[in-house]
Amino acid sequence: MRLSTHYEQFLQNNRNRHLEELKQFLSIPSISALSEHKPNMVQAAEWTAEALRQIGIENVQVIPTEGNPVVYGDWLKAEGKPTSLIYGHYDVQPVDPLHLWETPPFEPEIIENKIFARGASDNKGQMFIHIKALEALLASDGTLPVNVKLCFEGEEEIGSVHFDAFIKAHKERLAADVLVISDSVMYAKGKPAIIYGLRGLCGMQIDVKGPKGDLHSGLYGGAVQNPIHALVQILDSMRNKQGEITIDGFYDQVRNVSEEEREQFRSLQFNEEQMSQELQVTELFGEKDYSVLERTWVRPTLEINGIYGGFKGEGNKTVLPSEAHAKITCRLVPDQDPDDIVERIQRHIDRHTPPGAVVTTTRFDSGKPFVTPFDHPAIQAAGRAYRYAYGVEAVYIRSGGSIPIVETFATVLNIPVVMMGFGLNDENIHAPNEHFHLDNFDKGIITVCQYWFELEDSL
The missing domain is CATH 3.30.70.360 (Alpha-Beta Plaits)
Structure with missing residues (x-):
């Protein structure tokens, strides 16, 4: 593995600029569920495309679909090295109920090292991490350790209505060795997680x-x-x-879960009483023969x-x-x-x-469940990258949430999927006062930069 740390100084020197750019991105009300925001969807796609061009990504296109456009770009100059496909989405959820927001949802504010805005965590903030990681490496080293393709859609929050067809129609363009997605949460604050299964x-x-x-x-x-x-x-x-x-x-x-996997869940020592207190419910509820993690991950x-x-x-x-x-x-x-x-x-x-x-x-829209072996080299490389940035071992978990497009990607492109999330459960995703911890924004960029070096010799 080749290691470069030039990019860390670049990130420190440009942090304020990066946050101002993120604020610009978050200011666009790209709500895919509401037809009156159709012009904002195009605006967000164009903004994303320009952000890619500015950092040196090539072949950038805003590709029309029957719904909202898809943004594509690539950098394919690492001869003989793996190719990663990076996925994200620039659309966001509606903001209702508006009166519960403490700051305007499309006027980003930084409070106590957290940035508040709709889309801050899901998914603009996490998607922006990947753009800034590539910028840092290209600006510092003039090259990337792997080839990258980027594909960002604008309909994830409404079920990726037209994106399945896009993937199938552009199968050769999107061909890669691994798919990387940052649209999920960590296990806990300071405890990164790699998700290998979705409902x-x-x-x-x-x-x-x-x-x-x-x-x-x-x-x-x-x-x-x-x-x-x-x-x-x-x-x-x-x-x-x-x-x-x-x-x-x-x-x-x-599908039954193995006793080995159930034992792995138990090793996480999830505190059910703490969850009950945080949610302010008198007690938790569910199938009696299963733990809370099993009820939310595998049932x-x-x-x-x-x-x-x-x-x-x-x-x-x-x-x-x-x-x-x-x-x-x-x-x-x-x-x-x-x-x-x-x-x-x-x-x-x-x-x-x-x-x-x-x-x-x-x-309504639907999506198939997804699970992949967590001992795949691309997934293990993500664990090493997290350890470098966070100084602790990442845990390998399933998620109770759904990203329907993941199963389509895995099936059509026949590649492993690495879900490297940087959000937290308490960031009010889909709710008023959504926010993103900037500590994870900073460490997230370092994690992603390091991942490309880890991946370089892993595949």
Whole structure:
């Protein structure tokens, strides 16, 4: 392994400039879920492309898709060395509820060495780490220890609607030896983690229709099915009091976790009582034969994400509502298939719909679960890079979250995936007051720089 530390001085000398550039990036309201921000999506893509050009990345393009554009660039001058594909996303979540933000979501502020803004941690801040790492190496050494390709999308927060097709259409352009993603969290503050498994995802909206319009509950109550009661009855039938999902065949394809892996989880000494206190809940809940880490990493779920219908204003209105609605999602584990699970849920709904109600469903985006061997040389190289920057050993974990595109990348390109996250669980990702710890921003750039040297001779 060839080692260079010139870049560390460069990073120190340019830190203020880098933070100002990050603020510019975070100021762009690139909310992919809201159509009124379509111009901002193009603005964010163009900003990203220019940032790549400025540091010396070649063949930079903003490539149109049927949705938001994809930004591509490469640097392929390390003859005979491995090629890494770097993925990230420049789109962000909506900011609601706005009144809970202590600082404006698109006016970045640094407070107590944390930068506050929507997208600070997910994913602009972590994506920006990779751009600045490449800049530091190119500016300091004039070269890179490996070849790199960069591919940044603008639809991750809405399920990468058009990105699967993009990967398949550009398979040769994206060909590489390893995929590196920084869109995840560390195990704890000061304790880096390499994620080798993700849960998959599927979900749907359930709409229950009763009478043609809202009815007077005195005149019609007891004679007409109440859609809210019908919906609650359907939802309640999906899970028992122990947290076990009662959909027929839901667990049939769940891959068992080895005792060796369960022992590895136990070695992390996760503090369940501390989690309960931090979340301010009276106690944790879930399948009784599994630890919290197992419930959130290797077991599937079915959760109600929202339920609404009827009168919601102040006071009381004696109405029998015309309709009721719910949104549900499932986190899936190997070897569950999203299409199969959605079909099973649909059959369950059909069987449990009470008389006098009509139910329709609309499917949401989905993604398959992903797991890869954590002893792969590319993943072990990431562990050494973390140790260099943080001075401690990284842990190898699964994540309860979902990045659906990871499985597509791994399948289409047939390459290992290294998930090197620098976020923290308490950074309010997807919530008001999202922020990113600048200590991890600084160490993250050093980690990524060092990773390219570690990877140079590993593949």
